[in-house]
Every structure is written in structure tokens, then in C-alpha cells.
Amino acid sequence: MSTPATIQQTSVLLVDDDARFRQGLQTLLQFYNTTNDQRFTVVGEAASSQQAVQLAMEQHPMLILLDMELATGDGIATLMELAKLDLRSRILVLSGHQEDEWVFRAMRAGANGYVVKDDLATQLFQAIETVLSDQIYLSPELATRFFQTFRFYNGQASEAKVKLHLTEREQEVLHWLVQGASNEEIAAHLYISVATVKAHLTAIFNKLGVTSRTQAIIKALKMGLVGYS
Known part of the structure; x- marks a missing residue:
């Protein structure tokens, strides 16, 4: 049965x-x-x-x-x-x-x-x-x-990172910025001080040519520098 x-x-x-x-x-x-x-x-x-x-x-x-x-x-x-x-x-x-x-x-x-x-x-x-x-x-x-587009944007992102001269730490800070993390939260995630986070953000803003967190997030997403999570 x-x-x-x-x-x-x-x-x-x-x-x-x-x-x-x-x-x-x-x-x-x-x-x-x-x-x-x-x-x-x-x-x-x-x-x-x-x-x-x-x-x-x-x-x-x-x-x-x-x-x-x-x-x-x-x-x-x-x-x-x-x-x-x-x-x-x-x-x-x-x-x-x-x-x-x-x-x-x-x-x-x-x-x-x-x-x-x-x-x-x-x-x-x-x-x-x-x-x-x-x-x-x-x-x-x-x-x-999808994978054709992924390869295209991945190539764009790599070129952008080289062109902007973003350091590894700046890329990490930018990642958490796009996720909506505050300076204190970014500091906790990366085990660095809030003052260091602010210094990295200043450098990131200068390299991206922006003046605010919102502008940095929008430009980073458009350039494919970071993804969503």
C-alpha cells in the first residue's frame, strides 16, 4: 500500500x-x-x-x-x-x-x-x-x-574603482553607507573610531565629487561601486 x-x-x-x-x-x-x-x-x-x-x-x-x-x-x-x-x-x-x-x-x-x-x-x-x-x-x-549585464557593470565598477583610487577601507565604509548605517554603526562594523569613519567619508565624498551622504549613495549605486544587501 x-x-x-x-x-x-x-x-x-x-x-x-x-x-x-x-x-x-x-x-x-x-x-x-x-x-x-x-x-x-x-x-x-x-x-x-x-x-x-x-x-x-x-x-x-x-x-x-x-x-x-x-x-x-x-x-x-x-x-x-x-x-x-x-x-x-x-x-x-x-x-x-x-x-x-x-x-x-x-x-x-x-x-x-x-x-x-x-x-x-x-x-x-x-x-x-x-x-x-x-x-x-x-x-x-x-x-x-543577466550575466551579460552583470559582466558589463562589473567591468564598469572595476574601472571606476581604479579611476577613483578608492582604498579597500573606503570601499568598506561606502558599502555600509549605502546600507543606511550611521557613522557609529559603520565604526562598530569595521572596528574603527567614529573620527576615522568621518575621515574616510570626507575622502570618499571628495573622490566622488559629492557633498552629502545621499549624493554619495546615489552616485555609488549608479556607478556600480556597491550593491544592495
């Missing part, structure tokens, strides 16, 4: 400003419920960045299906906020864009996978299984584009 397969329960948060699209996702998930040993339960629907973050904090979903273009709130910013919550949610981006830059920015900002909306019918279930297994999902085509 065979043993019944274990049913896997997965809570899902849907984030898209198009109600019809969210309904379509509901229909797909219900179909998966009847054809696989996986049960998806939608615990919330959000149409804005603020709603998405609030529901994620309240529901702690195992899976977040996130659109990159919300009527209120930037998709990348939303993705970064969700990733920072550290809820152990897997974030799968569903987007109408397949351009290299969109995929690259989403993956850098903390996405666990990226699926083009036109390919949902053929790729969504595999993508969900992949990210729930703590792996990254990109279709072969998107993966190729």
Missing part, C-alpha cells in the same frame, strides 16, 4: 495594481492546487508598495509574487523594502519587461527569481518550485542576459 504524498502548504502574497491580473494569478494557483502536491493559499493582495510592505509584515507569507510597475510606489524600492524585512519570504518578480536592465536591477535588489508575464502559463509553477527550494529562477534566455 503506497503512502500518500505529503501536501506542501504555501502562503502567498500577490502584489500587482491590476485587479484582473491578480485574479488571473488566483486562478492559476487554484489550478496548481488541483494538479500537484502543493497547496497555495493567498493570504493577501496588495495594489501599492505601502500595502505590500504592511501585508508582508502582518502575514509573513512564504512567497511574494511582485509586479515591478505599481501605480503607487517604485517596484525596485518595494522589492528592497520587502527584502530588508528579513521575513524569509521568497520574492518572485512577475514583470511585463524583459529588458536586460530591468532583470538586472530586480535581481540585484533582492529578487529570488524573475518571470516575464507573457511566459507565466509555461514558467510560473517551475519558477515557484525553484524559489521555494531556495534557488534562483531565471529562464535560460533571461539568465544569459
Whole structure:
């Protein structure tokens, strides 16, 4: 007598400003419920960045299906906020864009996978299984584009670091600055004094040609000097 397969329960948060699209996702998930040993339960629907973050904090979903273009709130910013919550949610981006830059920015900002909306019918279930297994999902085509873009920006960043003559310690300070750390927090992370942190920041500002922390963060991200975490 065979043993019944274990049913896997997965809570899902849907984030898209198009109600019809969210309904379509509901229909797909219900179909998966009847054809696989996986049960998806939608615990919330959000149409804005603020709603998405609030529901994620309240529901702690195992899976977040996130659109990159919300009527209120930037998709990348939303993705970064969700990733920072550290809820152990897997974030799968569903987007109408397949351009290299969109995929690259989403993956850098903390996405666990990226699926083009036109390919949902053929790729969504595999993508969900992949990210729930703590792996990254990109279709072969998107993966190729992503790594091509990664190599391009990595090369740019290397050239920028050489051109700016950033020291290893300055790169470490810049990393923590981009993460939003205060001078005191940077000092604690790097085991140096606050006065030393301030000295490094002054040198970094001069090399970047900026006058504030915000300007330094924006320029560092644009130049690919640091990434998100």
C-alpha cells in the first residue's frame, strides 16, 4: 500500500495594481492546487508598495509574487523594502519587461527569481518550485542576459574603482553607507573610531565629487561601486 504524498502548504502574497491580473494569478494557483502536491493559499493582495510592505509584515507569507510597475510606489524600492524585512519570504518578480536592465536591477535588489508575464502559463509553477527550494529562477534566455549585464557593470565598477583610487577601507565604509548605517554603526562594523569613519567619508565624498551622504549613495549605486544587501 503506497503512502500518500505529503501536501506542501504555501502562503502567498500577490502584489500587482491590476485587479484582473491578480485574479488571473488566483486562478492559476487554484489550478496548481488541483494538479500537484502543493497547496497555495493567498493570504493577501496588495495594489501599492505601502500595502505590500504592511501585508508582508502582518502575514509573513512564504512567497511574494511582485509586479515591478505599481501605480503607487517604485517596484525596485518595494522589492528592497520587502527584502530588508528579513521575513524569509521568497520574492518572485512577475514583470511585463524583459529588458536586460530591468532583470538586472530586480535581481540585484533582492529578487529570488524573475518571470516575464507573457511566459507565466509555461514558467510560473517551475519558477515557484525553484524559489521555494531556495534557488534562483531565471529562464535560460533571461539568465544569459543577466550575466551579460552583470559582466558589463562589473567591468564598469572595476574601472571606476581604479579611476577613483578608492582604498579597500573606503570601499568598506561606502558599502555600509549605502546600507543606511550611521557613522557609529559603520565604526562598530569595521572596528574603527567614529573620527576615522568621518575621515574616510570626507575622502570618499571628495573622490566622488559629492557633498552629502545621499549624493554619495546615489552616485555609488549608479556607478556600480556597491550593491544592495
